[in-house]
Amino acid sequence: MLDSVLLALFLPCLGMSFVFIIYMCLLWYATTYRSDNPRLPVKPVSEKGLSASELEKLPRITGKELVMGTECAVCLDEIENEQPARLVPACNHGFHVECADTWLSNHPFCPVCRAKLDPQVFNNPC
Numbered sequence: 001m002l003d004s005v006l007l008a009l010f011l012p013c014l015g016m017s018f019v020f021i022i023y024m025c026l027l028w029y030a031t032t033y034r035s036d037n038p039r040l041p042v043k044p045v046s047e048k049g050l051s052a053s054e055l056e057k058l059p060r061i062t063g064k065e066l067v068m069g070t071e072c073a074v075c076l077d078e079i080e081n082e083q084p085a086r087l088v089p090a091c092n093h094g095f096h097v098e099c100a101d102t103w104l105s106n107h108p109f110c111p112v113c114r115a116k117l118d119p120q121v122f123n124n125p126c
Contacts, residue, residue, distance in 0.1 A: 049106040050117070058100070059087040066094040073112045074099035090115035 050058075063070055063079040066087075070079045072095045079085050079096060086100035087093070088110045095103070095111070109116045 049108055050104045052105075055086075055101050055104060058104070059089060060097065061085050061087055061094065063094075068092055068094065070094075072096045072099050074103050088115070088117065090117050 061084075062081065063083045063085050064081040066079060066085060071077070072079055072085075073093070074095055077096070079094065084097045085094045086097045086104075088095075088100070088104075091110050091113050093110050093112045103111050104117075
């Protein structure tokens with residue numbers, strides 16, 4: 001009877017110890033080989049934004065000419081009717097000129113829909 005009680009207490013402890021040792025070995029293995037050969041996701045190199053001359057080639061309109069809405073997605077403020085606005089030709093989204101120029105000088109895509117600006121826009125003479 002005493003043997004049964006000892007086995008009933010000892011076997012689960014032995015099993016849990018075995019599982020713990022296996023877990024620790026796997027953890028050690030993963031950290032050892034991960035530090036030698038990291039397989040972490042690599043952030044893609046971001047593309048360079050537009051130059052000042054390319055920004056000047058983008059269409060400039062007024063707020064009253066906007067078709068797709070009058071809220072600037074960069075500063076989240078309304079574009080008034082008489083305010084100058086910049087239109088992204090790839091998708092026709094409009095922004096304040098200052099907001100669009102700041103965004104597009106760092107990113108070559110629309111801040112709303114992420115449409116990439118076509119290089120042909122800058123190659124065509126205006």
